[in-house]
Amino acid sequence: LLEREPAAVLELQRQNLTTESVPAAGRRILLLRNGNVSADVTDQVHPSVAAAASLAARIVGLDIAGVDIVAEDISRPLADQGGAIVEVNAGPGLLMHLKPSEGQPRPVGEAIVNNLFGEGENGRIPVVGVTGTHGKTTISRLIARIIHLSGKHVGLACGDGLYFGERLVERGNRANWGAAHRVLLNRAVEAAVFENGSVSILSEGLAYDRCLVGVVANIDPNDSLPEYYIENAEQMATKVKRTQVDVVLPDGAAVLNADDPLVADMAQLCDGEVIFFGIQPESPLLAEHLKNGGRAVFLRDGDLIQAEGERQSKVSSVDAIPLTENGAVAYQVENVLAAVGAAWALGIGPEVIRAGIELFGTEQAEQQGLKFKAQTA
Structure with a gap:
């Protein structure tokens, strides 16, 4: 043992001894000046x-x-x-x-x-990334709300603030790397939702390496960022927004707007499944996707439909979703469809999804009403 410990050999040499020496009776020999000798x-x-x-x-x-x-x-x-x-x-x-x-x-x-x-x-915990030109914050909050109702403690970093569960921790725009990193560091978080804007993607990058679900809502035809050498919508799609699809895990899904050609073309970039959403049920792209056994979420006669191949089921109707104002606000209908697709990709059941989209925003309205009554009482 001593021969395998160079420190012990040196200590013996200081005392004019070797590993073969036989000390005199009663003499105390120092072998090591510390006790960090490991024996299993x-x-x-x-x-x-x-x-x-x-x-x-x-x-x-x-x-x-x-x-x-x-x-x-x-x-x-x-x-x-x-x-x-x-x-x-x-x-x-x-x-x-x-x-x-x-x-x-x-x-x-x-x-x-x-x-x-x-x-x-x-x-890994389930991570959902949301990008696009419009509606990112609403979609992110809808998804987080549905995940919360499913029983998971969810962290959300979006344009409205930083949330843990239903608690708003920081108000203001938190759709950035720093806020997302804080969510990922929180050991209590069981699922995370992140809004990713174009500037944040280009200047900071994503806070995560891969995600289970990636949502691309839309790309405005006039979208550009000349300061980052992004001159048009096509470059925005192929050089920026596609990032959200590139990082989808093989067992995950990209949720893409079938009514936006630039977004729909990203399907070929996804390592996992693709779930399309759209407000045009007669879309040839949706029809072909469903014919091949794919999944899609779309609007038909005022109803939100989940479809997989030939199987179809109603999730809710626009009349029951306050956010859409009885279907009058088309872009909010798209936002709801995107959130439903993301929740479906996470394996959340239709009952929980229905509750999430039909109750979204009503709690805040009730709280504001109670505050108004308290002030006027």
């Missing part, structure tokens, strides 16, 4: 000692921890020998386990990953 004793640890270490980590709220224990014999209970836990480290080193001075190496990295992520899990 995993197979010898008493079950009660392991349980005590695990409890210590849980008490301080750690999933992964390094626990320092003082004991004469690790194979015996601590209480029997006056042993004790002296420290719990939040950032334990792994090298001592991978390359111990003595004993069997242990694949602790693999064990940590298996503990943090169950079978089939990849560590």
Whole structure:
């Protein structure tokens, strides 16, 4: 063991000794000036000692921890020998386990990953990215509302502010990298929705590498950003907005406006599924997509229809959705269709989707009415 410890060999040399020296009776020899010599004793640890270490980590709220224990014999209970836990480290080193001075190496990295992520899990939460020229904020808030009703704690960074659940944490435009990053850092967040404007995409980039759902609402024919050398709508589509489709995961979906040719053409860029939405049910693109077994959300005779291949079902009607003002506001109808497509892509059921779009905005109106009554009472 000593021959494999260069520090011990040097310490012996300072005392004019070697690893083969035989000290005189009663002479005390210093081998190391610190105790960081690692010897694997995993197979010898008493079950009660392991349980005590695990409890210590849980008490301080750690999933992964390094626990320092003082004991004469690790194979015996601590209480029997006056042993004790002296420290719990939040950032334990792994090298001592991978390359111990003595004993069997242990694949602790693999064990940590298996503990943090169950079978089939990849560590990702559902992320929804929304871009387009118009309607991004409304679509993002609608999607977040539906996710909230599905039972997940959702984080939202959009043009209206930064939200966690139903709580507005910061008011104002938070459709940017910084706000999105804050959402991703929050361990309580179970799903995230991000609005991504053109300037933010070009100047900061996306806060996430991949997303489960990417929504492209529309592209204005006059859209341009000359300061970023984006001169027309075609360049906006092919150099900027397509980013949201490029990052969709293979098991995810792009939700695209079938009535906007520049947006619809992005379907070929998606690694995952494509769900089209539109207010023109007679669209040849929708018909071909459904013929091939694809999914689509569209408006027909005032009803919002979910269709997959030949199967169709009514989600709601525009008369029941306050946001559309009985269908009079066409762009709001498109916004609702986009949100329904995104929620469907997330696997949320039609009942929850219906509740989300039919109740959206009513809570705020009720709260404003209560405030007005309180002020006039």
